[in-house]
Amino acid sequence: MPAVVEVARLTKNFGRLRALNEVSFGVEKGEVLGFLGPNGAGKTTTIRILLGLLHPDGGTAKINGHDCWTDHARAADFFGATLEQPGFYGFLSGRDNLRQFARMLGPVDEKQITALLDTVGMTERADDKVKRYSMGMRQRLALAQALLGKPSLLVLDEPTNGLDPNGIHGLRILLRKLATEQGLTIFFSSHLLSEVEELCDRVVVLHRGEVKASGPLSDIMNVKGFRYRIDVSDVDKALAVVRTVDGAHADPGTLKDSITVASDTDIARQVNYALVSAGIGVDQLVREEKGLEDVYIQLTGVAAGSPLSSPPPPPAPAA
Amino acid sequence: MSVLVSLIRNEFEKTWRSRWIVFAVLFGLFLLIACGVYIYYVASQHRWTPPAPVAWQAQLQDQIKANQREITNLEQIKEQAPGGTVRIGGRGGPDLNIDQAIAQSKQAITDDQYLIDNNIAPVQSFPVAQAALFALGGIVMFLLTRIFGWLASEQIAGERSDRTLTTLLSRPPSRNQVLLAKGFASFLISLVVVLVTLLIVYAGFSFFLGSPGSLADQAGVALDGSKALGPGNLLQVPVWLFVLMCVGAAMLGVLCVQGMSLLISVVTGRWAAIGITLALLFGAPLVSTVVAGILFLISGSQDSAHFLNYFFFNVLLPVGSVAPSFGNATAAPGSGVNEFTAELETLAVWTFAFFLAAWLLFRRKQEAG
Numbered sequence: 001m002p003a004v005v006e007v008a009r010l011t012k013n014f015g016r017l018r019a020l021n022e023v024s025f026g027v028e029k030g031e032v033l034g035f036l037g038p039n040g041a042g043k044t045t046t047i048r049i050l051l052g053l054l055h056p057d058g059g060t061a062k063i064n065g066h067d068c069w070t071d072h073a074r075a076a077d078f079f080g081a082t083l084e085q086p087g088f089y090g091f092l093s094g095r096d097n098l099r100q101f102a103r104m105l106g107p108v109d110e111k112q113i114t115a116l117l118d119t120v121g122m123t124e125r126a127d128d129k130v131k132r133y134s135m136g137m138r139q140r141l142a143l144a145q146a147l148l149g150k151p152s153l154l155v156l157d158e159p160t161n162g163l164d165p166n167g168i169h170g171l172r173i174l175l176r177k178l179a180t181e182q183g184l185t186i187f188f189s190s191h192l193l194s195e196v197e198e199l200c201d202r203v204v205v206l207h208r209g210e211v212k213a214s215g216p217l218s219d220i221m222n223v224k225g226f227r228y229r230i231d232v233s234d235v236d237k238a239l240a241v242v243r244t245v246d247g248a249h250a251d252p253g254t255l256k257d258s259i260t261v262a263s264d265t266d267i268a269r270q271v272n273y274a275l276v277s278a279g280i281g282v283d284q285l286v287r288e289e290k291g292l293e294d295v296y297i298q299l300t301g302v303a304a305g306s307p308l309s310s311p312p313p314p315p316a317p318a319a
Numbered sequence: 320m321s322v323l324v325s326l327i328r329n330e331f332e333k334t335w336r337s338r339w340i341v342f343a344v345l346f347g348l349f350l351l352i353a354c355g356v357y358i359y360y361v362a363s364q365h366r367w368t369p370p371a372p373v374a375w376q377a378q379l380q381d382q383i384k385a386n387q388r389e390i391t392n393l394e395q396i397k398e399q400a401p402g403g404t405v406r407i408g409g410r411g412g413p414d415l416n417i418d419q420a421i422a423q424s425k426q427a428i429t430d431d432q433y434l435i436d437n438n439i440a441p442v443q444s445f446p447v448a449q450a451a452l453f454a455l456g457g458i459v460m461f462l463l464t465r466i467f468g469w470l471a472s473e474q475i476a477g478e479r480s481d482r483t484l485t486t487l488l489s490r491p492p493s494r495n496q497v498l499l500a501k502g503f504a505s506f507l508i509s510l511v512v513v514l515v516t517l518l519i520v521y522a523g524f525s526f527f528l529g530s531p532g533s534l535a536d537q538a539g540v541a542l543d544g545s546k547a548l549g550p551g552n553l554l555q556v557p558v559w560l561f562v563l564m565c566v567g568a569a570m571l572g573v574l575c576v577q578g579m580s581l582l583i584s585v586v587t588g589r590w591a592a593i594g595i596t597l598a599l600l601f602g603a604p605l606v607s608t609v610v611a612g613i614l615f616l617i618s619g620s621q622d623s624a625h626f627l628n629y630f631f632f633n634v635l636l637p638v639g640s641v642a643p644s645f646g647n648a649t650a651a652p653g654s655g656v657n658e659f660t661a662e663l664e665t666l667a668v669w670t671f672a673f674f675l676a677a678w679l680l681f682r683r684k685q686e687a688g
Contacts, residue, residue: 014687044688045687048485048686048687048688051485051488051489052488052489053485053488053489053685053686053687053688054685054686054687055683055685072491072493073491073492073493074491076489076490076491077491081486081489083482083485083486083489083688084688085482086482086486087478087481087482087483087484087485087486088481088483089333089336089337089481089483090481091336091337092332092333092336096332096336100329100332100333101486101490103325103326103328103329104322104325104326104329104487104490104491104492105490105491106321106325145486
């Protein structure tokens with residue numbers, strides 16, 4: 001499969017801040033790639049480079065072989081994009097906004113505009129001024145805008161931002177449909193795991209401007225190790241006891257009267273035996289599947305320290 | 320090419336739909352002023368209809384008669400007080416001895432007779448030329464250039480603030496095309512406003528002078544405004560060409576302002592762009608006046624601040640420099656067609672520099688959001 005998007009050793013600095021540090025990945029034709037990372041990871045910067053809004057300080061970004069900065073016009077022929085917080089002309093109606101952007105691509109196809117407004121569920125409000133739209137409605141209009149001119153690649157920056165649960169659900173179904181029925185390649189960023197989990201063939205996890213993991217979702221999810229949640233009668237005692245078991249890492253659990261135990265090997269029986277021997281009541285011992293959330297936290301280290309720990313200081317750019 | 324046309328059409332739609340109120344207010348203002356002037360005319364002249372037109376030859380004949388009376392007066396004074404001096408032009412005018420004053424009046428008669436004999440009307444004889452000088456060199460352009468500057472300063476900066484610029488630039492048309500379309504659309508919109516303004520003012524002048532006048536007749540414009548119009552100090556052009564010249568010069572001034580505004584627009588957001596542009600457009604003439612005043616105080620010479628005319632903000636209205644020099648009366652030094660040409664050249668350089676700078680900055684401008 002030929003790569004639609006090729007990003008190679010992409011580096012971008014903003015003053016002293018290194019926003020991207022040798023980021024490399026590719027998006028293959030027809031796949032749905034999730035671009036995952038916490039706030040400030042460099043997702044939007046990468047997307048802005050792909051859209052030709054920023055030029056990289058190092059490395060290259062290409063779409064269908066055309067450089068996104070030096071050959072923007074040709075690269076832009078292939079994609080439709082939405083950016084975080086999509087902007088529209090508030091004094092024009094949704095339909096007129098689409099006409100504006102359609103005109104940049106060639107003769108305006110009124111039928112396509114009507115069809116797109118219908119696709120994103122905006123037919124009823126299409127002739128209202130955009131300044132009266134909610135964030136979710138703008139997001140829908142942005143998607144219609146991205147689909148103008150039948151692109152072969154969709155680049156979406158946090159497309160579910162501001163959408164209500166119905167909207168998110170609808171978007172998921174729509175994106176799936178576009179990918180399977182029309183063979184659209186979709187590259188979308190998110191910090192929401194649920195979206196990515198349900199939608200993507202492959203994910204790239206970005207953190208502090210570096211790719212932490214990439215590959216099929218099943219590979220990333222298949223992180224070695226076992227994890228148990230144990231409901232006990234005495235948490236402090238239980239922690240002390242479990243820590244004596246070989247290879248066990250015990251922490252207070254997130255639930256009341258529970259502990260979490262992690263290990264590289266299956267030690268459920270040893271742990272249970274140790275607890276019972278020590279006279280600690282075990283109400284429940286559950287093996288927990290590692291969700292994407294855990295992998296994400298493990299990769300990005302966001303959960304370290306306090307739940308909402310402040311982002312670490314940016315690394316200084318290499319000389 | 321068709322992309323450029325589409326982009327220009329987009330700019331028209333955006334400007335009109337977002338700022339139609341500006342044009343409506345402007346038109347309302349013109350209408351209000353026209354009504355006011357008409358009411359004043361009716362009240363002061365006690366008539367509703369236009370006055371009878373006066374032929375320019377008759378005006379010059381009157382002027383010749385006045386000069387002949389002046390010569391008779393001066394000769395009487397000379398007999399009574401030989402060797403005395405007279406002051407021409409009231410306070411501040413040069414002191415001349417009586418012989419010089421008589422010679423001057425005789426020269427004025429010769430010059431006027433030359434214009435009549437050769438059928439060259441002083442340019443202010445034509446309502447359309449008066450309208451051009453007033454509308455394109457006067458208060459109207461003084462107001463319009465600021466409005467055009469404001470609108471142009473929003474072209475890119477406003478889209479940046481509305482976050483539509485990113486969508487615009489991510490689309491296939493190149494940045495050069497986007498900038499060109501914005502510049503072109505701004506210019507065309509301002510051209511329409513200027514022409515409509517000119518037509519309104521022309522209609523007004525035609526009414527108050529009693530006739531729309533000719534467009535094909537020959538008009539005489541002074542090369543050096545400080546000297547009387549006559550052979551040797553005369554640019555002879557058909558009046559339509561003179562009007563076209565004024566329109567061209569005024570539009571170059573507008574283009575210069577738009578270049579400056581676009582340059583500011585490339586690097587700022589909406590409110591900063593509007594603020595800086597208006598501060599420059601209103602502040603620069605103020606600074607230039609103050610500097611000219613200080614230079615005058617130091618040197619005592621009016622000419623010492625003349626170089627300020629070659630800063631762009633003083634030549635925004637090059638038509639203004641030709642305005643005081645028209646006709647066969649003398650005006651201040653530093654006016655006339657020669658000055659007009661020199662200011663146009665300066666303006667062209669400024670305009671080119673602004674657009675070049677805007678282009679150089681915009682083609683590599685990073686939109687980090």
